[in-house]
Amino acid sequence: MMGTLPYAMAISGTAPSALTMILGLIVFVGGLALLTQLIRYIAERRAATRPSVHLEPPNASWRSRVHPGQICWASLQFTDRPGWKDRPCLVIRTHEQGVEVLKITSKNKSHRYECIQIPTRSWDKRAQEDSWLDLGESYFIWDQAVRRVAGSCDAATWHQVMRRHRTGYVYIANSTDGK
Template structure:
């Protein structure tokens, strides 16, 4: 038992060291526009950046690293391209603010000490933003229930189009909003004879029936509040060929607004009964 504990502690120590090293390098690169300019200004005589190449390295490397942090954070949760850019922008702005804070707090005459403090502040900020986004994607304030993402198949209470009633069924998430999700419902009834449905392979997400399924594409997506999802995790991902068809053939008409009953469910919490 003691040997297993020691091995576990060693593994945690190695992981911690690697984690610290990675985020230290990330912070050092994010702080380059400040630390490099500071180093050049401290030379005798002072020097400045010259040419496109030098500017590209000093100011382009932090952008590339910020995009890498965004990709690392969301690699297991495919998202629209603009979310990666937004996350990268947050990392750049937050890390620059952290560098400015460290610059005022650690005004050491030694350049290496200043650069270490500034890089550490930038790396810590990037790491905290990474944790915050992962926490939000994995449930956040939603009681640990992970928020659905486009292209995932979930089980939810999906309303009927002509009333506030509905039924629990599989659905494909098309778009996420602040309070609700836009979904296309999935049915196991044979719809091969209808042009407003397309077949979706049962690629391991329906473990109960194993039947073929069809997705409704002839009408706008339906509104489902986050509280109406019956499981805390998705059933699986929509097969790529089907997902491409859904994105290409989905109606462009606006989705219906939240019905009064859906608004009540979104505010009060999960449906009961």
Template sequence: MDTSWWLALAAVVLLALVATLVDGWGRGRRPGRRRPPGRPGGRPSGRPAGRAGARTGRPNPGDIWWAQVPYEDRPESKDRPCLVLAVRGNRATVAKITSKYHDERAGVIPLPPGAVGDAHGRPSFLQTDELREVAVADFRRRVGVVDPVLWDQVRHLAD
């Protein structure tokens, strides 16, 4: 057999081995990271985790947070992302964010994938037609701030 074929095969195998090793180094377990972002069961809200997205203070208008948002028709609540519209004392007015698109509802605004800190980057939808009151103590994890263009569209809702 021709030796150039064997050399080419050896080069491909060597490159595949190097790529596998380099990829494995980036996927090692990182300290302090035990579950994907946005999942319940993180640290208690009073103890900052010391990483991006941890509870580092009070919610502010324009922030996106994960919080215990109450249902409209029953006393329970659900851990979900929400957009903070206003904060008054120890209560905040929020618009809930869902991963399910409801085209029959007015006031549903699509958000860019990953806007709520979802590990899977699923699309999310802001529901502006049902606002909720949430205790400041029920905010768990800050994700970031909403896009300024979207904020200009919705900031008047809590007035």
């Protein structure tokens, strides 16, 4: 008889009854179902209070702000040294108190995979050549850093931007005032 029982049961000398095994299985499955419901509840609560990206602003007050697709001049911090620089940038997401932008530079970046050429003359009359838009990393800036709106991005460039980045207005969906 010892040879037919699993090792753990053979040591203890007793085998669990079928009823004990069934009850244990029920408790295990019930606990697993309860844990699953708890995880789902927590995820739903977090999603309800987490901002997400939307195609339209939450209310009319946002329409007067800089919006996705606009090119603006803004004060951006240098990434490699201390200090700030006024530079053109493309707004990809508008938040409650700031925007996310992509940097635009006049320096030729054709050798970089994440940079694309962007027509410049429609928003910068002094431009002699097209500029370069860095699609790699976006930067959050506060509304106060935006100096002025220069114009809008052309459709072909904006299409390429939308393929790489989620664009739109960032707010909590169930909020009526955009906060």
